[in-house]
Amino acid sequence: MEKSDSRMEVVLLATGSFNPITVMHLRLFELARDYLQGTGKYKVVKGIISPVSDGYKKKGLVEGCHRLAMAQLATENSDWIEVDPWECSKKEWTETALALRHYQQQQISTDNGEIREKKSGCRKGQKRKRNHICQDVPDYNCPESKAPPQVKLLCGADILESLGVPNLWKPEHVNEIVSSFGLVCITRMGSNAQKFIYESDVLWKHRHNIHLVEEWITNDISSTKVRRALRRGMSVRYLVPDSVLDYIKKHDLYNEESEEKNSGLTLEPFLRNSENPQ
Ligand SMILES: Nc1ncnc2c1ncn2[C@@H]1O[C@H](COP(=O)(O)OP(=O)(O)OP(=O)(O)O)[C@@H](O)[C@H]1O
Ligand SMILES: NC(=O)c1ccc[n+]([C@@H]2O[C@H](COP(=O)(O)O)[C@@H](O)[C@H]2O)c1
Ligand SMILES: [Zn+2]
Numbered sequence: 026m027e028k029s030d031s032r033m034e035v036v037l038l039a040t041g042s043f044n045p046i047t048v049m050h051l052r053l054f055e056l057a058r059d060y061l062q063g064t065g066k067y068k069v070v071k072g073i074i075s076p077v078s079d080g081y082k083k084k085g086l087v088e089g090c091h092r093l094a095m096a097q098l099a100t101e102n103s104d105w106i107e108v109d110p111w112e113c114s115k116k117e118w119t120e121t122a123l124a125l126r127h128y129q130q131q132q133i134s135t136d137n138g139e140i141r142e143k144k145s146g147c148r149k150g151q152k153r154k155r156n157h158i159c160q161d162v163p164d165y166n167c168p169e170s171k172a173p174p175q176v177k178l179l180c181g182a183d184i185l186e187s188l189g190v191p192n193l194w195k196p197e198h199v200n201e202i203v204s205s206f207g208l209v210c211i212t213r214m215g216s217n218a219q220k221f222i223y224e225s226d227v228l229w230k231h232r233h234n235i236h237l238v239e240e241w242i243t244n245d246i247s248s249t250k251v252r253r254a255l256r257r258g259m260s261v262r263y264l265v266p267d268s269v270l271d272y273i274k275k276h277d278l279y280n281e282e283s284e285e286k287n288s289g290l291t292l293e294p295f296l297r298n299s300e301n302p303q
Contacts, residue, residue, distance in 0.1 A: 089113035122198035136173035
């Protein structure tokens, strides 16, 4: 008899501006998958790129439809990374913990649907019991029973360190992200993720659920640097996929004017989390 695969299935969710998407964003997924699968405990089944809503109000953020289109072009050749418009099709900005809940729920619904269709071993229409997200346990008596894939947040170390910025993240959301979902964090030049975890009580408590992935082939590409180069008329070829570059040129997306978008506005998380919102 074939031995069953006991590895936990994982879906990696990367949220961000993707303004524009770069090859480094795509590399994050490859690095994270290699790392998790290398532990022998996880099987990465999907990657999701979820571009942020225009309501995030970050300076220089071009329209969501363009950021979405570029991300779709960039992932055309990947057989496991997808782009999801859920966040960026909304006018209002969505907090990351809520995005994680949404994508986790999607996994649970899809999973239950598939199980019901398979029917093998289980009675017709029988749903398998849920994993810990639903405060329930898998039904080990059912041969088809395996917890639905666990959604984990994929990010760079700059985002990990941003968890400590006052009024940027709600403390209960930070707790939920590291306790219920988990973080896969790619180290980035200029960041000290390990020290940051050591200095935070909540991150330290859940350190087993925070995977730090060392990027040995360091590459400090950022969207900010790509936009800067474009404004200066310099080449960004091989920093973004060719299809993305064609799209940027066709729509003249990044220039002095686009960089002034949202200039002078407060980033939405600060507005939401400040004690005396305007
Ligand atoms: N070179 C990199 N190394 C590690 N993580 C990265 C790198 N570039 C982007 N990321 C991560 O990708 C995710 C999406 O980030 P984002 O869209 O802000 O890109 P960015 O390049 O950081 O853009 P910007 O310069 O506009 O902030 C974040 O989790 C960020 O930390
Ligand atoms: N409180 C929160 O949930 C919170 C705060 C700041 C940034 N974020 C997310 O992190 C990502 C950051 O992207 P940038 O690095 O481009 O600013 C965005 O997807 C944003 O929604 C979430
Ligand atoms: Zn960033």
